[in-house]
Amino acid sequence: KPFKRILLTGAAGGLGKVLRDRIKPWAEVVRLSDVADMGEAREGEEIVQCDLADKEAVLKLLEGVDAVLHFGGISTEKPFEPIMQANILGVANLYEALHKAGTRRVIFASSNHAIGYHHVNTVLDANSPTRPDSYYGLSKVFGEQIARYYFDRFGIETVCIRIGSSFPEPANKRMMSTYFSYDDLTEMLRCSLFAPRVGHTIVYGMSDNDSVWWDNRLASHLGYKPKDSSSKFAHLFPDTSEFPEKDDVTTMYQGGKFLLDGPQY
Numbered sequence: 289k290p291f292k293r294i295l296l297t298g299a300a301g302g303l304g305k306v307l308r309d310r311i312k313p314w315a316e317v318v319r320l321s322d323v324a325d326m327g328e329a330r331e332g333e334e335i336v337q338c339d340l341a342d343k344e345a346v347l348k349l350l351e352g353v354d355a356v357l358h359f360g361g362i363s364t365e366k367p368f369e370p371i372m373q374a375n376i377l378g379v380a381n382l383y384e385a386l387h388k389a390g391t392r393r394v395i396f397a398s399s400n401h402a403i404g405y406h407h408v409n410t411v412l413d414a415n416s417p418t419r420p421d422s423y424y425g426l427s428k429v430f431g432e433q434i435a436r437y438y439f440d441r442f443g444i445e446t447v448c449i450r451i452g453s454s455f456p457e458p459a460n461k462r463m464m465s466t467y468f469s470y471d472d473l474t475e476m477l478r479c480s481l482f483a484p485r486v487g488h489t490i491v492y493g494m495s496d497n498d499s500v501w502w503d504n505r506l507a508s509h510l511g512y513k514p515k516d517s518s519s520k521f522a523h524l525f526p527d528t529s530e531f532p533e534k535d536d537v538t539t540m541y542q543g544g545k546f547l548l549d550g551p552q553y
């Protein structure tokens with residue numbers, strides 16, 4: 289198998305559970321980590337339960353790891369203190385630990401909420417300015433930037449995936465644009481791990497949806513080709529009202545309802 293040991297953080301979460309088996313073909317050993325319970329280790333797995341904010345624990349967590357899929361952390365808007373612990377201190381601990389361990393590549397589950405304050409009529413690419421829509425989005429900007437710093441300083445490569453909405457199906461009209469199927473997510477991870485050189489890449493995590501706000505041409509070196517599209521769910525959201533709705537920030541801005549969630553300092 290191509291890698292000796294891959295670490296998946298956030299393994300007890302929604303996406304972690306989906307990815308647990310799908311990433312197995314890529315490594316002899318998959319090390320799974322989360323602050324929450326992950327059940328028993330199965331064949332080819334190691335389980336390390338720890339808090340990303342615990343520096344000593346994270347230093348140990350990275351020992352012997354060749355590549356990291358960083359999905360752990362708070363995944364919605366919360367007060368600043370918990371976001372700071374899990375997502376800001378957590379990602380700083382992770383980069384220092386992987387530098388010490390000699391790990392060379394990271395795939396970081398960033399989020400569309402790093403750019404959520406852009407209007408839905410704007411098309412963004414990897415060079416567009418960040419416009420976080422929440423403390424959560426701000427913490428993802430920090431993660432992307434610490435990844436850039438460790439690349440410039442030490443050559444550690446990271447693909448930052450600004451994930452749209454990775455769920456079994458779109459839950460509202462907004463998600464017709466942001467939908468990212470589990471199969472396409474898996475394929476983007478595979479491309480990000482196996483592309484010969486990725487440097488510091490920003491890519492938008494989306495399927496081949498009809499109406500999109502993001503342009504991935506600057507990440508073409510990954511070789512990612514989506515196979516799914518939200519179009520098969522179009523019947524769920526008939527065209528009954530204008531979109532974006534006038535004076536409704538949750539449809540005017542890319543971040544959707546996160547625009548209303550904070551700040552909760």
Ligand code: NAI
Pocket residue numbers: 297298299300301302303304321322323324338339340341358359360361362363364373374378397398399400450451452453454455
């Ligand atoms: P989730 O909330 O289900 O999973 C996150 C996991 O991280 C949880 O199991 C949680 O226990 C763990 N965690 C939280 N704080 C921690 C800490 N201090 N130390 C260790 N583990 C901790 O979220 P989901 O949907 O699985 O998302 C995974 C990642 O992908 C998150 O980083 C999220 O921000 C990102 N993402 C997900 C999107 C989606 O559509 N599902 C969209 C954009 C980004």
Ligand code: 15L
Pocket residue numbers: 363364399400401451452453454463466543544
């Ligand atoms: C995210 O970053 C969240 O983790 C996820 O729960 C969804 O809210 C997603 O963005 C989205 O914007 O749909």
